[in-house]
Amino acid sequence: MPTFDQVKQAAWAGRADAYAETFGRLCGRMVPALLDAAEVRAGDELLDAGTGPGAVAAAAITRGARVTAVDPDEGMRRLARLAAPRADVREGALPDLDLADASFDVVGANFVLNLVGDPRAATRELVRVLRPGGRLAATVWPRPMSELHRLWEDVADAAGAERPASAAPLEPAMDFVRSPDGFAGLLEDAGLTDVHAERVGFVHRVDPESWWSGPARGVATIGAVLLAQTPEVQGRMREQFDRLSRPYLVDGMLHLPTAAVLAHGRRSQ
Numbered sequence: 001m002p003t004f005d006q007v008k009q010a011a012w013a014g015r016a017d018a019y020a021e022t023f024g025r026l027c028g029r030m031v032p033a034l035l036d037a038a039e040v041r042a043g044d045e046l047l048d049a050g051t052g053p054g055a056v057a058a059a060a061i062t063r064g065a066r067v068t069a070v071d072p073d074e075g076m077r078r079l080a081r082l083a084a085p086r087a088d089v090r091e092g093a094l095p096d097l098d099l100a101d102a103s104f105d106v107v108g109a110n111f112v113l114n115l116v117g118d119p120r121a122a123t124r125e126l127v128r129v130l131r132p133g134g135r136l137a138a139t140v141w142p143r144p145m146s147e148l149h150r151l152w153e154d155v156a157d158a159a160g161a162e163r164p165a166s167a168a169p170l171e172p173a174m175d176f177v178r179s180p181d182g183f184a185g186l187l188e189d190a191g192l193t194d195v196h197a198e199r200v201g202f203v204h205r206v207d208p209e210s211w212w213s214g215p216a217r218g219v220a221t222i223g224a225v226l227l228a229q230t231p232e233v234q235g236r237m238r239e240q241f242d243r244l245s246r247p248y249l250v251d252g253m254l255h256l257p258t259a260a261v262l263a264h265g266r267r268s269q
């Protein structure tokens with residue numbers, strides 16, 4: 001039986017462009033706040049873990065950092081190299097990175113610790129590669145879900161969609177509480193000090209067709225749910241998306257309230 005990480009990593013295969021054009025724009029909204037939280041300065045050696053299409057890597061380079069970026073997915077690494085040509089983009093998956101101990105001033109992980117099979121081991125690995133005094137900043141999606149995420153759950157429920165095994169959440173014993181306190185605890189347990197975590201709310205403005213096209217191309221958990229349905233249930237999901245997203249329409253664009261949990265901390269000297 002494949003592991004949780006194998007299932008999640010397989011779900012990204014062939015979907016890098018679809019992610020970059022849809023959910024990647026949503027995730028990218030947190031990049032400036034993540035780099036601010038990590039106090040990225042010119043000359044810092046920065047690791048972007050789970051770089052995806054390279055949004056953190058590219059923005060860190062514009063702040064003068066020297067960037068190494070890792071991602072298990074080949075398509076994501078291709079996009080990251082395009083977005084951040086000066087970054088050293090490598091294959092790598094948490095919780096086992098082929099990187100030396102204490103080799104980075106800053107580690108960033110934008111919406112990655114929310115999708116790994118062992119978040120505690122993954123966070124310890126990120127701390128391992130930090131130099132004493134180095135800073136880590138990371139984001140996850142909170143629970144309870146924001147309206148943006150709830151909308152997809154409501155679409156699936158209203159259409160009577162069964163959740164496939166590939167969309168199952170992490171077992172409670174492996175998981176952490178997806179709140180500011182829970183995420184701060186994860187970082188502290190991994191050995192960070194001066195930890196701070198907060199919920200950052202924002203509104204994602206997106207064209208409805210573009211927003212639907214993410215799951216329709218298999219992106220994210222809702223994409224796995226959608227692709228696992230019969231054509232009939234897929235059609236019902238589309239109808240329910242049109243119906244349930246209507247209240248969020250303003251001048252033809254969806255205005256979807258959402259929030260991330262942003263946490264940061266420091267490795268002690």
Ligand SMILES: C[S@@+](CC[C@H](N)C(=O)[O-])C[C@H]1O[C@@H](n2cnc3c(N)ncnc32)[C@H](O)[C@@H]1O
Binds near residue numbers: 050054072092
């Ligand atoms: C939600 S995307 C976030 C990408 C990027 N950080 C961003 O802000 O757009 C998650 C990324 O994590 C990668 N990923 C999945 N499992 C991973 C693991 N075990 N270790 C590192 N990255 C992983 C995926 O390939 C994908 O590129």
